[in-house]
Amino acid sequence: MNLAVNNTSLFLAAFLVLVALTISLWQKLGLDRDIVIGVVRAVIQLFVVGYVLKYIFRVNHFWLTLAMIMFIIFNAAWNAKKRGDGIDHALPISFVVIFVSTGVTLGVLVLSGAIRFIPSQMIPISGMIASNAMVAIGLAYRSLKTQFHDQRQGVLERLALGAGLMDASIAIVREAIRTGMAPTIDSAKTVGLVSLPGMMSGLIFAGVDPVRAIKYQIMVTFMLMSATSLGAIIACYLAYRNFYNAKKQLK
Amino acid sequence: MTTLMRLQHVNYQVGDKLILNDINLAVPAQAQLTVTGPSGGGKSTLLRLMAGMISKTSGDLQFDGQPIESYEPTWYRRQVSYCFQQPTLFGKTVADNLAFPYQIRKLPMDQQHVEAALDYVGLSASLLTEAIDDLSGGERQRVALIRNILFLPKILLLDEVTAGLDADNKAIIHRWLTHLNRDRQVTTIMITHDAEEIQAAQQLVQVMNGQLEV
Known part of the structure; x- marks a missing residue:
């Protein structure tokens, strides 16, 4: 060591x-x-x-590991909710979103054999996934709020032309998803060139051969792509309706 | 003549402020109603209520014999179409805007119909590929209006759509609105401050301090 x-x-x-x-x-x-x-x-x-x-x-207990993962997910949802201040049901939406994006990503990693279902692997990886999903969701929420505010007139005009809520919001939703995913894509482009990210640095620090360490970092890059894109898309699709009332009027 | 839209004792309140106070109005089918009155009097609010963009606080607002709340909002707004004073154009080109009414109905754009509409308001089909930022004020307003009538509504609500336009543009829009009203049976309700438009009004009402004066 x-x-x-x-x-x-x-x-x-x-x-x-x-x-x-x-x-x-x-x-x-x-x-x-x-x-x-x-x-x-x-x-x-x-x-x-x-x-x-x-x-x-x-x-090394199955349920205890799962409970710890749920604790991480709940905390991430709670933090994402703060960014979604003003969006109704931001906490349950954030929880569902982080749960799904973390669950799917973890599932693929475990089933593919990239990681094993042991606490020392599951918990740190869950934390990485959930925190990145949290940031993506937070950015997407903020983008939704800013755009619904700045583009209010455009949304009203689409509604007045008889557009449904999806048609009235789609441009905003797409932009918000893009905003949520952007940091992950940007950091994927510069990984290794600008910074040696946490996973890889940790392994190198602990004395692991850098060529082995990068394999883990590549896995992290893949999983964060999945987590943030799933997080941003589900969050935006669940949240945009909350900008309208039951009569399909912009709040 | 059947009454297409009827307002009875309609109030609209924001907080403690009464914006519209006990509005009673019957709009017959194929009417050409002109609404005037001082700024801030509640004219736009009245039209937005009729368009289902906002909801009345109390009273009864009926379209075609039924309370407007009983209709599916999206369907209703395709029947009672609201045109804004300073419209926002969508996307990048004129075509993006004129394709929108088709897009929301999941239909391909009917090129011939769109070109005919452009032609009717004195715009060339070549304008379709024009960037929206390159349009003049009059062109913008005409493109925006076409969006509202590619699928004919029963009622067209026009919120000072000719304000700030020159005489030529106004004349084109007037001629077109008359055509829609006379030949296509579209009921028009138009807000205006324009002396000539008020002079030419068939049916004139005034909204002042939230109250309607016929």
Whole structure:
């Protein structure tokens, strides 16, 4: 193992936070409180997660692994919902969307033999999938809201011409799906050139041969494509109707 | 003459503000009704209510003898078609706009019918490939109006569609509306501030402070 982080080195590395704090205070950004809260939260959350994962990996129980995955999905849905503020039923929609996109993607990975149904593989991969789906959904929600606001007149005119809700919204829905998927496609284009992504970096850090490590990263690239496209499309199709009332009028 | 649209004691309220107050109006089939009145008086709101774009707070609003709520909204809006004062054109070209009414009915665009409609309002078929950004104000308004009548509605609601247009464009639109009304039995309800249009009105009502004066 190449891994050498110990409590002392972590403590010393914590001085890096002072860089962010200094910048915030010096430039009067007003972020100092958020930085402190963010760092403290991150440390506590990661410690708790570390111990919880250690326990789950050790007991290696099917239902416990599934419960942990559901917990991840629910948290991702809760976060996506915040981006969908103002869209009715944003929480159940987000939950269904992340559940389906994570479920389908995980299913393909397990059935294809790319990963095994053991907690140490299922949980980190679920987290990656759910968090990317969450970001995609959040972006799609924001795009829907902005477009329904900015293009209100165009939507009204389509409705006035006798368009159904889908015909009145399709241009907006397509753009929102595109917005949701864009970061994943962009990062797929630059993967390895701009950054060495998390999965691959982690493996290389742990001493795995880079040629083996990239295979995992390729798998991650594929799975994130699937998760974000499924997430964005289902979220948009479930959410757009909420911009209209039962009389097919724009709210 | 049968009454095509009837409003009885119609109110429309937003919060505490009464926008339309006890509107009573009967529009006979094939009428040519002109609506005028000061800005902010509630004219556009009245037309949007009739178009099913918004819903009345209270009262009775009937189309063809039935409350408008009893109709499927999309079907209804194809019968009672609302034309906006400053229309937004869709897509990139004129063809994108004129294909839209066909698209929502899952039909292929009828090129001949579209060209005939363009011709009737003095626009050439070559305009179909024109980018919407290159159109003049009068051309935009005519293209937008054609969208509303490629499939003839029973009622055409026109919200100041000639405002800001020059005399030639106005004359083309007037001639066309008269044709639709006289030859194609389309009932027209038109909001206007234009003195000549008010002068020429067959049936004139005024909306002022949310109330209708005949």
